[in-house]
Amino acid sequence: AQSVSQHNHHVILSEAASLELGCNYSYGGTVNLFWYVQYPGQHLQLLLKYFSGDPLVKGIKGFEAEFIKSKFSFNLRKPSVQWSDTAEYFCAVRSGGYQKVTFGIGTKLQVIP
Amino acid sequence: NAGVMQNPRHLVRRRGQEARLRCSPMKGHSHVYWYRQLPEEGLKFMVYLQKENIIDESGMPKERFSAEFPKEGPSILRIQQVVRGDSAAYFCASSRPGTGRENEQFFGPGTRLTVL
Numbered sequence: 105a106q107s108v109s110q111h112n113h114h115v116i117l118s119e120a121a122s123l124e125l126g127c128n129y130s131y132g133g134t135v136n137l138f139w140y141v142q143y144p145g146q147h148l149q150l151l152l153k154y155f156s157g158d159p160l161v162k163g164i165k166g167f168e169a170e171f172i173k174s175k176f177s178f179n180l181r182k183p184s185v186q187w188s189d190t191a192e193y194f195c196a197v198r199s200g201g202y203q204k205v206t207f208g209i210g211t212k213l214q215v216i217p
Numbered sequence: 218n219a220g221v222m223q224n225p226r227h228l229v230r231r232r233g234q235e236a237r238l239r240c241s242p243m244k245g246h247s248h249v250y251w252y253r254q255l256p257e258e259g260l261k262f263m264v265y266l267q268k269e270n271i272i273d274e275s276g277m278p279k280e281r282f283s284a285e286f287p288k289e290g291p292s293i294l295r296i297q298q299v300v301r302g303d304s305a306a307y308f309c310a311s312s313r314p315g316t317g318r319e320n321e322q323f324f325g326p327g328t329r330l331t332v333l
Contacts, residue, residue, distance in 0.1 A: 148324040209259040
């Protein structure tokens with residue numbers, strides 16, 4: 105069974121600091137990888153996704169993620185965070201040919217103005 | 218084009234009552250997924266349905282929980298005889314058929330169930 109690990113459960117940053125949220129998954133086959141964001145009081149929104157091709161994926165709002173197959177990782181990055189990035193971030197994996205998406209526990213990001 | 222609709226947004230039940238959560242998928246989507254988010258936990262897959270069929274219910278508790286997606290109307294997640302531990306946010310997602318890039322799951326706003 106696939107699993108997803110997010111190592112940082114709660115991150116506090118000042119505005120303009122750089123962000124990197126770790127995500128590792130356990131599945132040896134073809135995977136689709138996602139990062140979702142949940143702003144306070146809102147529903148999940150897709151930030152970015154990786155299906156194939158360039159392992160460096162660019163998403164909305166200046167976020168990007170890099171798929172490193174050898175490390176089973178899909179870390180989320182942003183060079184300079186803003187207060188409006190305060191939210192909970194979920195890494196998710198879908199194994200090839202299968203519909204079920206497995207989510208990580210989530211990382212709560214708090215950006216201090 | 219409306220997104221995934223869930224209602225009610227908030228539901229309060231007393232222990233032993235039944236809870237019914239509804240999900241209307243996006244237009245053109247025939248696949249529905251239910252997830253549960255317990256306090257301080259990530260989203261856990263519960264069940265995957267297509268019209269009139271349960272495809273994968275490996276995440277559903279064995280008792281008290283059931284789901285359906287009839288030919289007409291929304292998908293329903295039903296919890297009988299609720300207990301305090303059922304208090305959580307329940308999210309529905311929908312997608313088009315297939316597993317390619319175009320088959321992203323779109324999430325609804327969730328139903329927050331509180332059991333008193």
